[in-house]
Amino acid sequence: MNKKTISFIGSGKMAQAIFGGMLKAGFTSHEALIASAKTAATAEMVTKKYEIKTTTDNRVAASYGDIVVLAVKPYLHTEVLNEIKESLKEDAIIVTIAAGVDISYMQEQLSMSSKIIRTMPNTPSLVGEGMTVICPNKNITEEELQYTVDLFSSFGKVEVMEERLMDAIPAISGSSPAYAFLFIEALADGGVRSGIPRETSYRLAAQSLLGAAKMVLETGKHPGILKDEVCTPGGTTIEAIATLEQLQFRGTIMAAMDNCTRKNKELQK
Ligand SMILES: NC(=O)C1=CN([C@@H]2O[C@H](COP(=O)(O)OP(=O)(O)OC[C@H]3O[C@@H](n4cnc5c(N)ncnc54)[C@H](OP(=O)(O)O)[C@@H]3O)[C@@H](O)[C@H]2O)C=CC1
C-alpha cells in the first residue's frame, strides 16, 4: 500500500473517478485520502460512498496531502490557489486536472519553485480504463514524475507530453468519452428503431465499440485496414460507410474537436 497522502480540492465527477479508480485498484488506502467539497451534502455523500475523510474547508484538505489534486472548475483555480497556498506542505506536488489551466499561470499563483503537474484525465478512470496525459514542470524530479505516472496508471493508461500539446488533449481523450456515449446512444436508438430491446441495444453497441477499440490497441493494424476487414464486398457494412461518408462523419468529428480545442484555449489561464 502506498504511503503518500493525497488531497483532492473538489469532489465532483472527475475527482470521484480518480479516487474511486485509485481505491478500486488498491493504489492507495482510504486513510491516505482526503477530499474537499463546496457543500456539506457532497462531502457527506463522498465519505459514505468512498469511506474517505472529507471537509468543506479547502485549507484542511490542502494541509493533509503530499500530493494535492485541484479538481475544481478552471475559473475557480485563482480563488482556490489563493485560499490554500499558505496551508500546503513545503514540498507538496500540486496536480491540476482542469482544462485550460497552464503551468506558468499556476507558478504565478504559487511560486517559481513550486512542484506542479498539469494533467488531463477522463472519466473512464472510474472503471480502470482511464486515459491521462501528464505534463510536469521543471521542479518535478524523475522520482516524483514516476510516482504520478504510477498513480494515474493504477486506473488506466498514461502518456507524458510537452505542454505545447496539452491544449489539444481534451478534444481527443478528456472530452471524447462524451462523443463515444453519444455514438452508443445513437447506435442503441437505431437498434430500438429496428425492434431490438433498449437494454440489449446498449449492450450490443457498447461491447462492439469496446471490441473495436481493443482491436486498434492490440493488433497494431491501421484503423482503415480493420474497417476494410468488416466491409464485405457488396455487403451491408459498406452501405453504412457510404452514408457516413456522404454525411461527413469524419469531418464532423474533426470540426467538433476544433471547437473543443478553441474552448480550451478560451479557458486559458
Ligand atoms: N468531467 C470530466 O470528464 C473531466 C473534468 N476535468 C476537469 O475536472 C474539473 C472538475 O470537473 P468535474 O468533476 O466535471 O466538475 P463537477 O461539477 O462534477 O465538480 C466540481 C466539484 O468542485 C466542488 N467545488 C465547487 N466550488 C468549490 C470550492 N470553492 N472549493 C472546493 N470545491 C469546490 C464542487 O462541490 P459541491 O459538489 O459541493 O458543489 C464539486 O464537488 C474541471 O476543471 C474539469 O476541467 C478534466 C477531465 C475530464
Ligand SMILES: O=C(O)[C@@H]1CCC=N1
Ligand atoms: O467539459 C469539460 O470542460 C471537461 C474537460 C474535459 C472533459 N470535461
